[in-house]
Amino acid sequence: MMGSENDQEESKEKMESLFLREESDPLTRSDKSNSNSTYRSAMSTLSDSRHPSIVVTPADSDPLFAPPSYFNESRSKPNGGNRDSSSYLEPPSYADVIFSPFDDNSEINGSDDGGSRHIQSSDSLSRSPSSLSSDYFKITVSSPQKEQESTNSMIPGGTTYVTYQITTRTNLSEYGGSEFSVRRRFRDVVTLADRLAESYRGFCIPPRPDKSVVESQVMQKQEFVEQRRVALEKYLRRLASHPVIRNSDELKVFLQAQGKLPLATSTDVASRMLDGAVKLPKQLFSEASSSVEVVQPARGGRDFLRLFKELRQSVSNDWGGPKPAVVEEDKEFLEKKEKMYDLEQQIINASQQAESLVKAQQDMGETMGELGLAFIKLTKFENEEAVFNSQRARANDMKNLATSAVKASRFYRELNSQTVKHLDTLHDYLGLMMAVQGAFADRSSALLTVQTLLSEISSLEGRAEKLEAASLKVFGGDKSRIKKIEELKETIKVTEDSKNVAIREYEQIKENNWCEVERLDRERRADFLNMMKGFVVNQVGYAEKIANVWTKVAEDTSQYNRESS
Amino acid sequence: MESTEQTRSISGSMQSPRSPSSLPYLSVSVTDPVKLGNGVQAYISYRVITKTNLPEYQGPEKIVIRRYSDFVWLRDRLFEKYKGIFIPPLPEKSAVEKFRFSAEFIEMRRAALDIFVNRIALHPELQQSEDLRTFLQADEETMDRFRFQETGIFKKPADLMQMFRDVQSKVSDAVLGKEKPVEETTAAYEKLKHYIFELENHLAEAQKHAYRLVKRHRELGQSLLDFGKAVKLFGACEGEPTGKAFSDLGTKSELLSIKLQKEAQQVLMNFEEPLKDYVRYVQSIKATIAERGTAFKQHCELAETTKLKEINLDKLMLTRSDKVGEAEIEYREIKAESEEATRRFERIVTRMEEEIVRFQEQKTEEMGVAFHQFAKGQARLANSIADAWRSLLPKLEASSTV
Numbered sequence: 001m002m003g004s005e006n007d008q009e010e011s012k013e014k015m016e017s018l019f020l021r022e023e024s025d026p027l028t029r030s031d032k033s034n035s036n037s038t039y040r041s042a043m044s045t046l047s048d049s050r051h052p053s054i055v056v057t058p059a060d061s062d063p064l065f066a067p068p069s070y071f072n073e074s075r076s077k078p079n080g081g082n083r084d085s086s087s088y089l090e091p092p093s094y095a096d097v098i099f100s101p102f103d104d105n106s107e108i109n110g111s112d113d114g115g116s117r118h119i120q121s122s123d124s125l126s127r128s129p130s131s132l133s134s135d136y137f138k139i140t141v142s143s144p145q146k147e148q149e150s151t152n153s154m155i156p157g158g159t160t161y162v163t164y165q166i167t168t169r170t171n172l173s174e175y176g177g178s179e180f181s182v183r184r185r186f187r188d189v190v191t192l193a194d195r196l197a198e199s200y201r202g203f204c205i206p207p208r209p210d211k212s213v214v215e216s217q218v219m220q221k222q223e224f225v226e227q228r229r230v231a232l233e234k235y236l237r238r239l240a241s242h243p244v245i246r247n248s249d250e251l252k253v254f255l256q257a258q259g260k261l262p263l264a265t266s267t268d269v270a271s272r273m274l275d276g277a278v279k280l281p282k283q284l285f286s287e288a289s290s291s292v293e294v295v296q297p298a299r300g301g302r303d304f305l306r307l308f309k310e311l312r313q314s315v316s317n318d319w320g321g322p323k324p325a326v327v328e329e330d331k332e333f334l335e336k337k338e339k340m341y342d343l344e345q346q347i348i349n350a351s352q353q354a355e356s357l358v359k360a361q362q363d364m365g366e367t368m369g370e371l372g373l374a375f376i377k378l379t380k381f382e383n384e385e386a387v388f389n390s391q392r393a394r395a396n397d398m399k400n401l402a403t404s405a406v407k408a409s410r411f412y413r414e415l416n417s418q419t420v421k422h423l424d425t426l427h428d429y430l431g432l433m434m435a436v437q438g439a440f441a442d443r444s445s446a447l448l449t450v451q452t453l454l455s456e457i458s459s460l461e462g463r464a465e466k467l468e469a470a471s472l473k474v475f476g477g478d479k480s481r482i483k484k485i486e487e488l489k490e491t492i493k494v495t496e497d498s499k500n501v502a503i504r505e506y507e508q509i510k511e512n513n514w515c516e517v518e519r520l521d522r523e524r525r526a527d528f529l530n531m532m533k534g535f536v537v538n539q540v541g542y543a544e545k546i547a548n549v550w551t552k553v554a555e556d557t558s559q560y561n562r563e564s565s
Numbered sequence: 566m567e568s569t570e571q572t573r574s575i576s577g578s579m580q581s582p583r584s585p586s587s588l589p590y591l592s593v594s595v596t597d598p599v600k601l602g603n604g605v606q607a608y609i610s611y612r613v614i615t616k617t618n619l620p621e622y623q624g625p626e627k628i629v630i631r632r633y634s635d636f637v638w639l640r641d642r643l644f645e646k647y648k649g650i651f652i653p654p655l656p657e658k659s660a661v662e663k664f665r666f667s668a669e670f671i672e673m674r675r676a677a678l679d680i681f682v683n684r685i686a687l688h689p690e691l692q693q694s695e696d697l698r699t700f701l702q703a704d705e706e707t708m709d710r711f712r713f714q715e716t717g718i719f720k721k722p723a724d725l726m727q728m729f730r731d732v733q734s735k736v737s738d739a740v741l742g743k744e745k746p747v748e749e750t751t752a753a754y755e756k757l758k759h760y761i762f763e764l765e766n767h768l769a770e771a772q773k774h775a776y777r778l779v780k781r782h783r784e785l786g787q788s789l790l791d792f793g794k795a796v797k798l799f800g801a802c803e804g805e806p807t808g809k810a811f812s813d814l815g816t817k818s819e820l821l822s823i824k825l826q827k828e829a830q831q832v833l834m835n836f837e838e839p840l841k842d843y844v845r846y847v848q849s850i851k852a853t854i855a856e857r858g859t860a861f862k863q864h865c866e867l868a869e870t871t872k873l874k875e876i877n878l879d880k881l882m883l884t885r886s887d888k889v890g891e892a893e894i895e896y897r898e899i900k901a902e903s904e905e906a907t908r909r910f911e912r913i914v915t916r917m918e919e920e921i922v923r924f925q926e927q928k929t930e931e932m933g934v935a936f937h938q939f940a941k942g943q944a945r946l947a948n949s950i951a952d953a954w955r956s957l958l959p960k961l962e963a964s965s966t967v
Contacts, residue, residue: 343802349798360784367774368778381764394933401936524807525806528807529810532811539951550943557936557937557940
């Protein structure tokens with residue numbers, strides 16, 4: 001543990017430099033992004049680039065194409081413009097806030113909450129503001145295709161599976177290429193996830209999309225394939241935004257290697273058992289390979305024997321057996337774990353309430369629209385059947401109400417689709433909380449490995465002692481016993497080496513945990529602040545628009561004002 | 566408009582009672598609902614206050630206690646006596662709501678009953694009704710007596726439906742050539758009937774959505790409340806600066822929830838209820854149309870019978886039968902009845918013509934008011950939502966640059 005101090009220092013520095021690098025990225029990412037709409041590039045030239053790049057469009061126009069003219073209109077308005085136009089001009093820093101629906105191909109790397117991620121970095125708590133390097137790393141998943149399993153066909157017409165095209169655009173030097181595509185199937189993604197889990201113990205690795213239980217039947221459906229495509233894209237982008245994992249070999253290979261994925265596939269239980277049995281003699285006698293093995297978690301690994309031992313150890317720990325030498329004493333860690341659990345519960349709760357808020361907004365918009373339509377029908381009816389002028393007047397009043405109700409309805413629906421995107425941050429973090437749990441679990445299992453080895457050593461030493469004591473009693477030496485003692489001493493040495501490796505591993509994982517949690521805390525704070533801001537700005541904007549609509553109707557019907565003022 | 570044509574125009578409660586004493590006025594208000602009785606027998610009593618200077622009334626002010634069934638009595642009496650006039654509708658007798666008797670329900674019913682009586686008081690013919698005077702002035706015991714006598718006169722909606730079906734079946738029979746049609750077939754009246762029936766459908770749909778909109782307000786309010794609470798809990802978990810920001814967000818959300826619940830109630834009272842009232846009014850018109858149908862049928866049948874009697878009499882007179890005397894008496898009686906029926910029918914026709922004009926104008930006014938209030942309410946709500954959220958922005962901005 002002595003010599004590893006330097007290593008720890010180094011790795012810490014490395015992580016920090018990675019953070020620094022990521023901070024600067026998003027600002028320039030937006031510059032480089034292939035924007036569908038001109039406003040985005042315009043946005044980045046704004047002096048105050050902190051704002052969510054959401055642009056408001058009049059409900060009359062198709063929301064998917066933000067007319068630049070509207071943008072200009074609101075830009076040119078000085079502070080304190082009247083309420084009719086983009087009136088959210090106070091406080092002044094929001095003078096340039098304009099709304100637009102997010103387009104689905106969010107340009108910002110690494111996450112689907114495009115705008116918020118972008119802002120997160122630029123807003124965020126003391127990160128470097130200006131861009132130094134111009135890193136760009138964008139992954140897209142597209143064009144799902146059915147393919148045939150090309151095994152030797154004993155079964156005519158073998159099973160089909162779906163492949164997806166994974167396109168990467170990047171200027172990172174590690175990739176040596178600016179754009180490339182591969183075809184991968186879901187099984188490859190599972191493999192990638194498993195290999196990453198092994199290589200990056202202690203890190204908060206984003207969770208991969210779920211496997212489907214009824215895969216083959218469900219596979220045929222368009223919807224399922226589309227859902228999976230979206231989920232895959234999200235997952236890969238998250239990987240790409242992780243400061244450490246984005247540089248992993250596994251990811252590189254996944255994104256670049258043409259043809260079959262050259263990563264070791266996860267083997268099934270049966271072969272694991274075989275492997276375990278084969279490994280046993282090796283474990284007893286050899287050195288290097290066994291220590292390396294130790295670096296893997298027992299569970300999910302191929303080593304049944306080890307699994308067994310660790311299980312026994314954990315039971316012994318639980319049942320108050322002899323206290324292991326190394327114990328999880330880090331109170332800070334335990335508190336953190338507690339806190340993370342708590343946080344997760346709150347996120348789940350908030351995410352549920354966010355869902356029902358979204359539903360309520362949706363329903364409001366729908367009913368408002370239906371009301372409007374009912375009144376339009378009434379208007380038409382009265383006009384057609386009108387005998388008296390009073391009817392025509394009423395029809396006119398109804399028309400005002402109806403058209404405004406329909407407008408308001410559209411605003412509610414736009415408001416809602418934005419709200420969904422903002423509050424999605426909550427859903428995203430549920431996944432990340434799982435990643436944190438995974439990271440903590442890595443730590444616990446590494447500790448268990450250490451404990452197991454320690455108790456192994458002590459029991460081996462105990463046996464050696466006994467043998468030595470017994471052989472001393474035999475005059476002239478006990479050849480067989482001495483031989484056994486020699487063998488034991490060898491095993492002890494090997495196990496000691498393993499223990500040292502395990503302890504190093506454990507320390508490294510602790511380190512990784514700490515860095516990750518720090519990073520996550522920071523990012524989480526920034527992400528949620530942005531989420532709130534986005535949510536609130538959105539609410540303000542649409543509430544104002546809706547207010548304008550109804551104010552006009554109130555004015556148009558002011559002759560019916562009967563209130564004594 | 567027609568009220569100025571009357572010889573005596575009585576101002577309703579809309580105008581201040583402090584008008585010069587020479588101007589006749591009749592002002593009524595239904596106030597002060599009180600729950601009486603227990604369990605199934607429970608009911609609500611209202612105070613009905615009448616202020617007037619009309620000679621037919623006992624004194625300048627009179628206060629009586631009335632319950633819902635008294636109002637029903639009044640409506641039924643007026644319907645019987647004033648055929649052709651669109652009798653103002655009553656709020657539904659809800660058997661279910663009665664048990665809950667929420668404050669909002671009671672207030673809405675009171676308001677509807679107040680409107681009911683005032684419409685009658687404002688109507689040039691109805692305001693002169695003796696039954697109205699009884700209703701406004703009789704002591705409670707007398708009122709109870711009257712009420713118990715009159716049960717069953719008013720045709721229940723089921724009976725009305727039957728009458729419509731009879732009328733409609735008569736029409737279809739005529740089409741099939743079964744019977745001579747006993748239905749008015751003037752184009753204008755056909756148009757009116759079609760209009761009324763169609764109108765009810767359209768209005769009912771609008772009212773349905775208006776009611777749903779009230780529910781949506783309530784639901785949105787509830788979800789904002791829940792969301793606010795969840796966000797506050799979340800904020801408590803997080804440290805600064807997110808924690809405080811979330812807590813503020815949650816508080817605002819809860820505040821807006823209250824505003825939404827209030828607006829829901831406003832929409833219910835000032836928008837949905839007027840629409841419901843509109844539907845009820847149209848249903849009352851349909852009842853009047855049924856009455857007209859009956860009257861027309863009677864008029865036709867009696868005219869027919871009279872003609873037959875006349876022919877018979879002529880025949881008898883030619884044959885110099887000794888039954889002439891009898892026949893003549895019969896003929897005269899029938900003729901008088903027939904003329905009466907024709908008068909009744911024509912009065913209905915005349916009344917309805919005036920009523921339609923009134924109705925259309927009244928409804929334009931009332932709907933205009935409802936729309937105006939609705940729009941104002943929605944604008945107010947949206948503005949306070951915008952204000953509430955906007956107030957968070959400076960702090961949010963500050964937090965994220967810490």
